Amino acid sequence: MARTRYAPDRGLTVRMTATMFLLGLVFVAFVALIIGILVAVHASAAAIVFFALIFGGGTAFVSLFYSDKIALAAAGAQEVSPQEEPELHGMVDRLCALADMDKPRVAIAPADMPNAFATGRNSKHSVLVVTEGLRRRLEPDELEGVLAHELSHVAHKDVQVMTYASLLAIVAGLLVRLLSRYRELAADRSGAQLTGQPSKLISALTKVSNGMAQIPTQDLRAAEPLNAFYFAPAMKLNGPASLSTIFSTHPSLEKRIEQLEKIQRELGQAGPPQ
Amino acid sequence: MGFLDTLFGRTKPVQPKLDDLFALPSAAITLEAATGFTPTGSGSVCFRAVEGKTFSDIQAEVRELLNMDAGKPGGALPVEVTKDSYGYTWLVSSHLSDEMDALVTDLHAVNSALVDNGFGPQLLCTLVAFRDEQERRLALVYLYKRGTFYPFAPTSGQRRDNALELQVKGAVQEDLKIEQDLTKWFPVWGAPGL
Numbered sequence: 001m002a003r004t005r006y007a008p009d010r011g012l013t014v015r016m017t018a019t020m021f022l023l024g025l026v027f028v029a030f031v032a033l034i035i036g037i038l039v040a041v042h043a044s045a046a047a048i049v050f051f052a053l054i055f056g057g058g059t060a061f062v063s064l065f066y067s068d069k070i071a072l073a074a075a076g077a078q079e080v081s082p083q084e085e086p087e088l089h090g091m092v093d094r095l096c097a098l099a100d101m102d103k104p105r106v107a108i109a110p111a112d113m114p115n116a117f118a119t120g121r122n123s124k125h126s127v128l129v130v131t132e133g134l135r136r137r138l139e140p141d142e143l144e145g146v147l148a149h150e151l152s153h154v155a156h157k158d159v160q161v162m163t164y165a166s167l168l169a170i171v172a173g174l175l176v177r178l179l180s181r182y183r184e185l186a187a188d189r190s191g192a193q194l195t196g197q198p199s200k201l202i203s204a205l206t207k208v209s210n211g212m213a214q215i216p217t218q219d220l221r222a223a224e225p226l227n228a229f230y231f232a233p234a235m236k237l238n239g240p241a242s243l244s245t246i247f248s249t250h251p252s253l254e255k256r257i258e259q260l261e262k263i264q265r266e267l268g269q270a271g272p273p274q
Numbered sequence: 275m276g277f278l279d280t281l282f283g284r285t286k287p288v289q290p291k292l293d294d295l296f297a298l299p300s301a302a303i304t305l306e307a308a309t310g311f312t313p314t315g316s317g318s319v320c321f322r323a324v325e326g327k328t329f330s331d332i333q334a335e336v337r338e339l340l341n342m343d344a345g346k347p348g349g350a351l352p353v354e355v356t357k358d359s360y361g362y363t364w365l366v367s368s369h370l371s372d373e374m375d376a377l378v379t380d381l382h383a384v385n386s387a388l389v390d391n392g393f394g395p396q397l398l399c400t401l402v403a404f405r406d407e408q409e410r411r412l413a414l415v416y417l418y419k420r421g422t423f424y425p426f427a428p429t430s431g432q433r434r435d436n437a438l439e440l441q442v443k444g445a446v447q448e449d450l451k452i453e454q455d456l457t458k459w460f461p462v463w464g465a466p467g468l
Contacts, residue, residue: 093461103460
């Protein structure tokens with residue numbers, strides 16, 4: 001056995017084991033909770049959790065399989081050939097030869113923010129992305145250090161490990177969004193009752209939603225995590241309406257207007273509602 | 275990497291394979307018979323230098339060792355050390371065209387010095403240069419981590435003569451372990467000693 005100077009960091013492994021154990025406990029508790037709800041309460045209560053689990057699992061599966069395409073599209077990155085970027089490819093070539101690993105695809109994102117990431121479920125489907133900002137700011141040797149870090153992510157299959165680890169977080173995220181949509185409807189309702197003028201809120205919503213559609217996409221993405229607190233979501237989701245409903249933090253405009261019109265009718269009735 | 279290594283994010287540094295390098299002298303004879311390419315007598319070892327004094331001490335030691343018989347009659351030229359634009363260090367050893375054995379011994383001395391001191395994972399490739407009568411350039415590149423060879427034939431600019439490379443592959447595949455995965459035949463533009 002050849003002598004090695006690269007001693008493993010045992011402390012790091014111990015801390016990782018502890019974290020994985022705790023994560024495992026959360027999983028077990030979650031499954032126990034679903035079984036508990038099924039047995040004790042009612043099947044319909046468990047159905048919501050079950051559906052969230054199916055959709056969460058589906059989301060995780062899709063993001064795992066298309067992580068490279070999703071990431072490339074989200075960052076607006078373009079794959080580059082060795083002829084276009086000989087230096088960058090040369091650097092990756094040499095690192096892969098040193099590490100004896102398959103070479104990932106290489107892409108460049110036009111963003112000025114200095115950043116780099118690697119994604120893809122395995123080394124065959126992985127892509128390494130660096131931004132223009134990073135290349136401008138770093139010396140070749142420094143850039144190589146960053147690339148070596150990203151290649152290590154590929155070697156460690158971090159996309160897979162992190163997807164499995166964050167499965168429950170995705171499920172919880174879907175439930176939080178469901179809750180968020182109900183809270184929005186509740187706020188619409190209370191707001192309309194407070195002013196006594198639901199039609200004004202309807203027209204405000206219509207105006208703001210139209211305006212929001214014109215915001216450029218870069219701003220939309222940056223605004224995404226805070227969407228749950230916005231008056232009208234600054235993000236338009238693509239795809240079929242039924243799917244986008246599940247992932248959106250706000251109920252659809254139609255749904256909100258529908259509810260407000262109902263309040264309008266109730267307020268206009270002669271006697272108090274039955 | 276095993277399952278646990280992946281799970282815990284532990285990449286084991288890959289140790290180089292050194293023994294296959296000694297197949298080069300016989301491959302050079304085959305290559306000359308089949309294609310007319312003769313060794314130029316120069317070869318180089320490419321590695322990624324590690325920061326710190328320990329590594330630079332070893333590097334100086336290796337250089338001294340290789341320069342011991344330089345200047346003597348029949349001895350080699352002094353070893354040349356260059357750093358390329360990617361930050362890799364190349365030790366170039368130059369012999370006469372028919373001293374393939376001595377060249378390989380020199381290259382192996384560099385390898386074993388690094389491996390013995392625990393820096394084996396830093397070795398990238400070794401390169402032996404050839405020329406034919408039309409002054410076409412060719413290199414046989416040895417990938418330490420895979421223990422395989424591949425031909426590299428640069429033409430003008432950053433272009434390579436793929437047809438020649440495949441021809442050379444066919445000529446020497448009995449003598450050398452050729453890298454079968456063509457995506458690993460990465461170019462080494464402007465490699466010293468080529």
